[in-house]
Amino acid sequence: PTISIIVAALKPNLGIGYQGKLPWRLRKEIKYFKDITTQVKNHDHINAVIMGRRTWDSIPNKFKPLPNRINVVLSRSFKNEIIDSNVIHANSIDVALNQLSNKDQLKKSIERIFIIGGAEIYNELIHDSRIDHLLITEVENSNKDHQVPIDTFLNFPIYDSNNNGGWIKSSKSELQEFAGDDISIEDDIKEGDFVYNYTLWKRK
Numbered sequence: 744p745t746i747s748i749i750v751a752a753l754k755p756n757l758g759i760g761y762q763g764k765l766p767w768r769l770r771k772e773i774k775y776f777k778d779i780t781t782q783v784k785n786h787d788h789i790n791a792v793i794m795g796r797r798t799w800d801s802i803p804n805k806f807k808p809l810p811n812r813i814n815v816v817l818s819r820s821f822k823n824e825i826i827d828s829n830v831i832h833a834n835s836i837d838v839a840l841n842q843l844s845n846k847d848q849l850k851k852s853i854e855r856i857f858i859i860g861g862a863e864i865y866n867e868l869i870h871d872s873r874i875d876h877l878l879i880t881e882v883e884n885s886n887k888d889h890q891v892p893i894d895t896f897l898n899f900p901i902y903d904s905n906n907n908g909g910w911i912k913s914s915k916s917e918l919q920e921f922a923g924d925d926i927s928i929e930d931d932i933k934e935g936d937f938v939y940n941y942t943l944w945k946r947k
């Protein structure tokens with residue numbers, strides 16, 4: 744299965760969190776995240792989401808485990824175990840990927856794997872050659888008089904003019920193809936002071 748990082752980040756500094764939570768509540772963005780991480784082409788398959796322990800802790804209980812997806816939580820103090828049919832604990836990304844490839848212990852085979860945060864996980868895995876795609880929701884603040892409190896940032900090389908870490912932004916039609924026709928990819932979505940766009944990045 745392909746492995747994609749999926750993240751919503753405030754330009755230009757790529758802020759992604761504040762005091763352990765999301766810095767914003769973007770209704771349509773949450774639906775996009777749910778749809779794109781849940782949707783499978785083959786209904787005998789299921790997708791997996793991999794997240795750091797702090798992100799797991801920060802998701803409100805009523806929303807976790809994220810439904811219709813295998814939830815893998817990473818912690819260095821976890822034993823590697825299957826908690827229930829949809830929750831797996833792992834103490835490294837390698838163990839997590841091995842558990843997901845172990846067909847006989849999973850009811851359905853995995854179609855896509857999404858790395859869903861947070862900062863520590865993103866900033867480690869952006870350098871991992873196993874990551875195939877970046878799905879970045881580029882968020883901008885349209886109200887110059889309103890500062891957005893942020894304390895957590897991505898360290899992604901992709902916007903550096905010279906090297907951009909070998910990543911290149913795909914066209915909107917390539918993103919639409921990745922998402923499939925059931926997911927509408929709107930441009931310049933406005934919610935409150937925020938304007939945001941969904942983007943797909945591939946390796947050169």
Ligand SMILES: NC(=O)C1=CN([C@@H]2O[C@H](COP(=O)(O)OP(=O)(O)OC[C@H]3O[C@@H](n4cnc5c(N)ncnc54)[C@H](OP(=O)(O)O)[C@@H]3O)[C@@H](O)[C@H]2O)C=CC1
Pocket residue numbers: 749750751752758759760761762763764765766794795796797798799801817818819820833834835836859860861862863864865867895
């Ligand atoms: N804007 C967005 O799209 C998103 C933003 N966020 C934000 O990110 C922030 C959380 O990020 P952050 O605090 O960095 O925490 P993370 O969610 O990245 O979790 C960090 C924890 O994951 C475990 N971990 C990290 N690397 C490894 C590894 N290689 N192997 C095993 N376990 C590992 C450790 O757990 P342990 O300490 O137990 O060993 C570590 O403390 C929050 O503000 C959240 O809202 C999160 C998701 C999406």
Ligand SMILES: CCc1nc(N)nc(N)c1C#CCc1cc(OC)cc(-c2ccc3c(c2)OCO3)c1
Pocket residue numbers: 749750751763764765772773776798801802803806858859860880
């Ligand atoms: C949903 C935000 C998001 N967008 C994108 N583009 N990529 C991501 N990786 C994420 C994420 C995430 C993890 C997360 C963190 C969180 O608080 C820190 C809450 C949720 C969350 C997950 C499901 C929800 C929901 C919130 O509200 C309604 O349903 C989900």
